Amino acid sequence: MGSYMMVTILDVVISGLLLGGIYAVTAVGLSLQYGVARVLNIAHGEFIMLGAFITYSLYTRFGINPLICFAICGPLVFAVGFILYRTLFTRLRMSSPTPGAFEGNSMLACFGLLFIIQNVAILIWGADIKGYTYLAFPVDLWGARFAANRLVTLGFALAICLVFYLFLANTRLGKAIRAAAQDPDTAGLMGVRINQVLALCFGFGALMAGLGGALISISYKIQPTMGLEYTMIALIVIVLGGLGSIPGSFVGGLVLGLVGSIVTHIEPGLSLVAYYVIFMLLLLIKPTGILGK
Amino acid sequence: MPILEGRGVTRYFGGLAAVSDVDFQVEQGEVLGLIGPNGAGKTTLFNLISAALSPRSGSITFRGKEITDLKPYQICRMGLARTFQTVKIFGNMSVLDNVLLGAFFGGEGRIASADAAEAAASALEFVGLAEAAAIPARDLTLANQKRLEVARALATRPELLLLDEMMEGLNPTEVNRAMGLVKMIQDKGITVVMIEHVMKAIMSVCGRIMVLHHGAKIAEGTPQEVSTNRTVIEVYFGERADASDS
Amino acid sequence: MKKTTSKRMFTFGLVLLILVLAACAPLYAPVYTVILLTSILMYMTIAVSWALFSGPTGYISLASAAFFGAGIYTSAILGKALPLPLVIVVGALASFCLALLVGALTLRLKGIYFVMFTFGLVELLLHFILWWEVTICGTTGRVVPPAGNATVFYAMLIILVILVLTVFIIRRSRYGLALFSIGENEEAAAHAGVHVTVLKIIIFAVSALFMGAAGAAMATRWTYIDPRIAFNPLISFMPVLMAIFGGIRPLYGPIIGAAIFTYLEEFLITRFPYYYMLIFGIIMVVAILYMPDGLVGLIQRLWKGISGRKHADT
Amino acid sequence: MLQIHNINTFYGKAQALYDLSLSVEASEIVALVGSNGAGKTTLLKTLSGLLRPASGRVVFLEKRIDGRPSYAVVEAGISHIPEGRRLFPDMSVRENLEMGAYLQRAWKQKGESLEEIYRLLPVLKAREGQLAGTLSGGEQQMVALGRGLMSKPRLCMIDEPSSGLAPVMVDEIFHIIEGLRDQGIAIFLVEQNVRHTLEIADRAYVIENGRIILAGKSEQLLSEELIRKAYLGL
Amino acid sequence: KEAAVKDKIRIGQAISLSGPLAGAVAIAGGPIYELWVEEVNKNGGIYVKEYGKKLPVELIRYDDKSDIGTMTNLLEKLILEDKVDFVFPPWGTAWLFAAAPIANKYGYILIGGPGGALKLKELSLPYFFQVLNFSETQAPALADIFKGVGVKSVAVISRGDLHGIEYGNAMVPYFKKKGIDVKMNKSFPPGIKDLSPMLKEAKSLNVDAFVAAAYPDGGMLLTGQAMELGIDFNAFFISVLPFSPKLYRGTFGAQGVEGVMGGGAWNAKTSPGAKELVDKFVARFKEEPDYWGGLYYWSSLQHFQQAIEKAGTLNQKKIRDIMAKEKFNTALGPFWYDKDRYFVNHPGEIGQWQKGVFEVIDPGPKRTAPPEYPKPPWPKK
Ligand SMILES: Nc1ncnc2c1ncn2[C@@H]1O[C@H](COP(=O)(O)OP(=O)(O)OP(=O)(O)O)[C@@H](O)[C@H]1O
Ligand SMILES: Nc1ncnc2c1ncn2[C@@H]1O[C@H](COP(=O)(O)OP(=O)(O)OP(=O)(O)O)[C@@H](O)[C@H]1O
Numbered sequence A: 001m002g003s004y005m006m007v008t009i010l011d012v013v014i015s016g017l018l019l020g021g022i023y024a025v026t027a028v029g030l031s032l033q034y035g036v037a038r039v040l041n042i043a044h045g046e047f048i049m050l051g052a053f054i055t056y057s058l059y060t061r062f063g064i065n066p067l068i069c070f071a072i073c074g075p076l077v078f079a080v081g082f083i084l085y086r087t088l089f090t091r092l093r094m095s096s097p098t099p100g101a102f103e104g105n106s107m108l109a110c111f112g113l114l115f116i117i118q119n120v121a122i123l124i125w126g127a128d129i130k131g132y133t134y135l136a137f138p139v140d141l142w143g144a145r146f147a148a149n150r151l152v153t154l155g156f157a158l159a160i161c162l163v164f165y166l167f168l169a170n171t172r173l174g175k176a177i178r179a180a181a182q183d184p185d186t187a188g189l190m191g192v193r194i195n196q197v198l199a200l201c202f203g204f205g206a207l208m209a210g211l212g213g214a215l216i217s218i219s220y221k222i223q224p225t226m227g228l229e230y231t232m233i234a235l236i237v238i239v240l241g242g243l244g245s246i247p248g249s250f251v252g253g254l255v256l257g258l259v260g261s262i263v264t265h266i267e268p269g270l271s272l273v274a275y276y277v278i279f280m281l282l283l284l285i286k287p288t289g290i291l292g293k
Numbered sequence B: 001m002p003i004l005e006g007r008g009v010t011r012y013f014g015g016l017a018a019v020s021d022v023d024f025q026v027e028q029g030e031v032l033g034l035i036g037p038n039g040a041g042k043t044t045l046f047n048l049i050s051a052a053l054s055p056r057s058g059s060i061t062f063r064g065k066e067i068t069d070l071k072p073y074q075i076c077r078m079g080l081a082r083t084f085q086t087v088k089i090f091g092n093m094s095v096l097d098n099v100l101l102g103a104f105f106g107g108e109g110r111i112a113s114a115d116a117a118e119a120a121a122s123a124l125e126f127v128g129l130a131e132a133a134a135i136p137a138r139d140l141t142l143a144n145q146k147r148l149e150v151a152r153a154l155a156t157r158p159e160l161l162l163l164d165e166m167m168e169g170l171n172p173t174e175v176n177r178a179m180g181l182v183k184m185i186q187d188k189g190i191t192v193v194m195i196e197h198v199m200k201a202i203m204s205v206c207g208r209i210m211v212l213h214h215g216a217k218i219a220e221g222t223p224q225e226v227s228t229n230r231t232v233i234e235v236y237f238g239e240r241a242d243a244s245d246s
Numbered sequence C: 001m002k003k004t005t006s007k008r009m010f011t012f013g014l015v016l017l018i019l020v021l022a023a024c025a026p027l028y029a030p031v032y033t034v035i036l037l038t039s040i041l042m043y044m045t046i047a048v049s050w051a052l053f054s055g056p057t058g059y060i061s062l063a064s065a066a067f068f069g070a071g072i073y074t075s076a077i078l079g080k081a082l083p084l085p086l087v088i089v090v091g092a093l094a095s096f097c098l099a100l101l102v103g104a105l106t107l108r109l110k111g112i113y114f115v116m117f118t119f120g121l122v123e124l125l126l127h128f129i130l131w132w133e134v135t136i137c138g139t140t141g142r143v144v145p146p147a148g149n150a151t152v153f154y155a156m157l158i159i160l161v162i163l164v165l166t167v168f169i170i171r172r173s174r175y176g177l178a179l180f181s182i183g184e185n186e187e188a189a190a191h192a193g194v195h196v197t198v199l200k201i202i203i204f205a206v207s208a209l210f211m212g213a214a215g216a217a218m219a220t221r222w223t224y225i226d227p228r229i230a231f232n233p234l235i236s237f238m239p240v241l242m243a244i245f246g247g248i249r250p251l252y253g254p255i256i257g258a259a260i261f262t263y264l265e266e267f268l269i270t271r272f273p274y275y276y277m278l279i280f281g282i283i284m285v286v287a288i289l290y291m292p293d294g295l296v297g298l299i300q301r302l303w304k305g306i307s308g309r310k311h312a313d314t
Numbered sequence D: 001m002l003q004i005h006n007i008n009t010f011y012g013k014a015q016a017l018y019d020l021s022l023s024v025e026a027s028e029i030v031a032l033v034g035s036n037g038a039g040k041t042t043l044l045k046t047l048s049g050l051l052r053p054a055s056g057r058v059v060f061l062e063k064r065i066d067g068r069p070s071y072a073v074v075e076a077g078i079s080h081i082p083e084g085r086r087l088f089p090d091m092s093v094r095e096n097l098e099m100g101a102y103l104q105r106a107w108k109q110k111g112e113s114l115e116e117i118y119r120l121l122p123v124l125k126a127r128e129g130q131l132a133g134t135l136s137g138g139e140q141q142m143v144a145l146g147r148g149l150m151s152k153p154r155l156c157m158i159d160e161p162s163s164g165l166a167p168v169m170v171d172e173i174f175h176i177i178e179g180l181r182d183q184g185i186a187i188f189l190v191e192q193n194v195r196h197t198l199e200i201a202d203r204a205y206v207i208e209n210g211r212i213i214l215a216g217k218s219e220q221l222l223s224e225e226l227i228r229k230a231y232l233g234l
Numbered sequence E: 001k002e003a004a005v006k007d008k009i010r011i012g013q014a015i016s017l018s019g020p021l022a023g024a025v026a027i028a029g030g031p032i033y034e035l036w037v038e039e040v041n042k043n044g045g046i047y048v049k050e051y052g053k054k055l056p057v058e059l060i061r062y063d064d065k066s067d068i069g070t071m072t073n074l075l076e077k078l079i080l081e082d083k084v085d086f087v088f089p090p091w092g093t094a095w096l097f098a099a100a101p102i103a104n105k106y107g108y109i110l111i112g113g114p115g116g117a118l119k120l121k122e123l124s125l126p127y128f129f130q131v132l133n134f135s136e137t138q139a140p141a142l143a144d145i146f147k148g149v150g151v152k153s154v155a156v157i158s159r160g161d162l163h164g165i166e167y168g169n170a171m172v173p174y175f176k177k178k179g180i181d182v183k184m185n186k187s188f189p190p191g192i193k194d195l196s197p198m199l200k201e202a203k204s205l206n207v208d209a210f211v212a213a214a215y216p217d218g219g220m221l222l223t224g225q226a227m228e229l230g231i232d233f234n235a236f237f238i239s240v241l242p243f244s245p246k247l248y249r250g251t252f253g254a255q256g257v258e259g260v261m262g263g264g265a266w267n268a269k270t271s272p273g274a275k276e277l278v279d280k281f282v283a284r285f286k287e288e289p290d291y292w293g294g295l296y297y298w299s300s301l302q303h304f305q306q307a308i309e310k311a312g313t314l315n316q317k318k319i320r321d322i323m324a325k326e327k328f329n330t331a332l333g334p335f336w337y338d339k340d341r342y343f344v345n346h347p348g349e350i351g352q353w354q355k356g357v358f359e360v361i362d363p364g365p366k367r368t369a370p371p372e373y374p375k376p377p378w379p380k381k
């Protein structure tokens, strides 16, 4: 009996982490884009969708291993993000009278992007649900059973977030990125190339979204209209974790996954309700998120 | 009876006692100077009085009423106004609207629009910003933004005014003018507590000075007494204490 | 002085004319035009009520769908029992109360935290009501008795007119000033005597009031509603976009934004069903690039160009 | 080393600087004094690329820097310590200082520079880990100064470094500024503490309404009647 | 005078081409309407006696963005502004609920396509016709099949919406009546991201059959997770999903879906007309049609066409009256409506994937193959 309990708990916890890992990867990128580049990227989910569909096409058309697709679709989506910032958002930043106005305007522009990217994806891939199976077999861990592909996904999610965090925390560029978030003008006075740094941020955000999309396509079915849902999850996660904090986003993702898993285990009908209850309660208790300052 | 009185006022930030066990009294109609080294806890004390922060212990009374647990807007409406060291103006509103807001909401009870407009205009006139009334407040220079804060505070018809380094960034000639302003405020019957690092101003405007150091009160008295106090000279004035006119 | 009064008379006359023309629309316009006007009125109402609170204070609320949905549900529950005007009033009050509660809880959150809390609220209500209906009631969805096209049109028109008057009065009063000051610097506003919390909550609730009324009126067009329809997040997003597109500050910004957005969308959807998102998206991006302060900014700039006046406007 | 020729700067349609020219040589302290709203800050911002001059030339070490973005100006060797502190509020004191050393060449020596700053301003060492946004006004001013020195500049433009500082610290700051000159760093100093400034400066300019109205050796200016009336309050 | 210029029949449809529903529209139902229009026009159009000639058909499609408010507006635009001759239905149950009263108000015939619920009957709208089979016909058939193959116990999960509730509520009593033990009955919210706890729980209860009242999104997740975790049941049923060869068989492979049961059903063996439809569909779209409603919608349109031709006019009232009474021959055989204007002659209620074919396994004449029981385990990769 005791061991049955243990297995159940293990099962619930690991299932939660598996889900949370995916949430985390999708959120980290948005955290960067909003926390630093000040773009509330409503089209974030569209970048995830792009990553997912590129992986899908590469795998089903050319049989390229989804994990190898990372190396292709990451840089691809990065380039899209970087160029978008250099052209569109830099101009917007210059022409908006106040930072507040820039936030509003960039959100509007992102809505435009959302429409454009989604429509283009529908034209290319069609509107219907798609999926493929990869590593779809069970793995037994301490008596509990998990899907191999999800375990791999979690591993990758952890690794990606870790690398990213170390990069931001320890490098000169990472510091510049954080400074730029707080006061772009003054960061310029320190010698930071603001436009380039912000574009890099936005690009990195897109990169993370692309990788997240690639991971999602392994475990979930995909369709061109899936973006907004993931954007919303990502937003919840970054807010839950504390804005602009990469470890926060990570923890936020895992917390959300765990909560979902526990509640699904008890009363599945309330699992989504629980997400929002936890989210809102946490905000009321700690209005700046779990790891926020 | 003092208009403002504090007993054992204490506030910590983590392990740091920013204000520790400070007693103070402000008499009706006086100008009290508050000085002390950087980080002594002067601004924190203002924050405690105006309820921007709540004290860990101690009590503060204003006109005999306990105000320790009140909210900022209540304190303001009771007639206790303040300015901020790091300016907090309404940047995208016009200079006039900044002051108008104080006139509308600062006092007890409702005020007619016409009266509020008049009060705002005269407050602007008083601090010398009448000409800038229509421009957005963010386009003012820093020194003028500080003046705008004074005008906004005055428009609330206060009985007691807390001025936090209002003369920062003024040259000596302008400091003279600002000192005149403080005197005029006093002449209106408004009690003033001012934090200032400009010695000339403190010494000639304040009737009494209180000195904070590491959150504690280390001296209090007339400018004469304070400026000759050994400890104060050591921690605050430094060897050039004589050059108080600079 | 004289010039401003004559300008004001002109504006007043223009508004009156538009209003009369609009009020008579069901008499002369084709039925479908009235239907289209009704949805434009609906978006105008939501956008203006949204801008009433969020415009000056900078608290971007994504809870519009919750308040709109509360109105819809009121209609669904009481639609058979009460006459439409009463249903609208009850729907409005329901939203108002919901907003009071939500406001008291959330308005200490700032920035994106507030944004996401309000968004979470919509989803929470949606999923909770869904779960409630499914597991407790054992059924989901309700049938709403339909009302005539003209009836809904007039209901929406009246709601909008009352709303615009309310906003106008609030904006011109001292509270308008206080709302702006909250958006600029909440702390300073409090220290200048503004009872920030109460003001925020009340205005938030007033804006919800009108959204609820709009929801109650519009529900009669949909016949069948369930939580997914009632709490559609699009209703939260669109008005924000419309208001930004039009220009948040002046009262007519969200109105113009809503009108153009709704019409443009319907125009594109019916002309280019397979490409309309692409075109719409491109228009949005280009518009924002060339009109960084919204349509209103553009209009003001043009107006300044025409009248040749140098006006120190914010 | 720095030459400014006929700079004109606008805020929207309003002109703030008119045909302004001046120069700063290596190893000297040049002061700029003027009353409130005269255009001092505007000039510094124009030099460091936060504002664009409508016309005119700025030459630093033989290179044109007018109209260049801030980072290029910093890379050229000019450090601007802005008015109003402008710290990164959510970064610690230490991180703020490190940001000052963002330039590649300064980054390598950031450890030593940090030691140096802590030696000059020991208060900061004690507050190393505190978030800059929560410092007292005077403490922030010290961080701003320290941060500006971290980039190893050739020319340092300082906007009102003594504002908000207690008298002991004011002396200290002027001391530090003199020390910088002795290390060969040129200083372009905007200050309201006019007497003290003119005492340490080599030369000074007086600016009124966006125009230079007076220039000369500091000692001369100190005895000038106009200066005594308008800026020394005598 | 108007008759002289009438040169085509214009049909309007507001349907989700974008938004969350667009994916489902594309795999279930959407393409059939296009195919029918092309087919009619290939034959020169529909003969209308009133005009004395064959009139070609034009389909005007608008995108409702998966939003009901937009759909109602567009439907009224089609009727009032574009003055189309007929309208086709939107996609989805709630959408039908909103569309049916509007069409009815303007006296437009609305033949329900994908979607519908028992509740629609309560509205009793004379111009509304319903063609899909639902829980009330599928549930007894499923219970019969289970009884027949010897299922003893079952776990039921249902999507927390109208569809899930109707199916969940309908099936449980039939199972009980047949003596099948319902060991688990839970609902899950739409949009859930992990269904494995329910699979694991059902497995631990050792049930023979796992029954899910789900939509394609949840169904795909469910199948994927069951496969990944190697959780097998003797019978595995999903209401709305397995009928799609493109999505379901296409994703998991013929071997992967072997033995899975689903709502529907028909296939090329159902009738000669059905075979013809499959061939035409494959030729046009390079994939097989959906095996739930595809044949029904197709046949309802053929029925509609014959009603128009018989009426000899485009007058809705006359056509409606004929449709409500008359029986016409269509691809699936004779086609007629009951007194509530519900279509009764379903080609099949339950299907099962067997060797890449979605076989009809109902007891009785509709059956195209006997049930395969127990379902083979998920393939090990
Ligand atoms: N939120 C906070 N968290 C941590 N420490 C704080 C916070 N606010 C203030 N402090 C510290 O408390 C001390 C007192 O600060 P305060 O602002 O009252 O100083 P002050 O006397 O006004 O100094 P100055 O003359 O420089 O403005 C300082 O050392 C400051 O660093
Ligand atoms: N953002 C702005 N928009 C419009 N005008 C401005 C702006 N900033 C400053 N000004 C105006 O430009 C002039 C010069 O301002 P500046 O800040 O350079 O003065 P300053 O000499 O630094 O004054 P202070 O001693 O107060 O710092 C002032 O008249 C001011 O009102």
Ligand SMILES: [Mg+2]
Pocket: B042, B043, B044, B085, D136, D137, D138
């Ligand atoms: Mg202070």
Ligand SMILES: [Mg+2]
Pocket: B141, D040, D041, D042, D083, D159
């Ligand atoms: Mg200045």
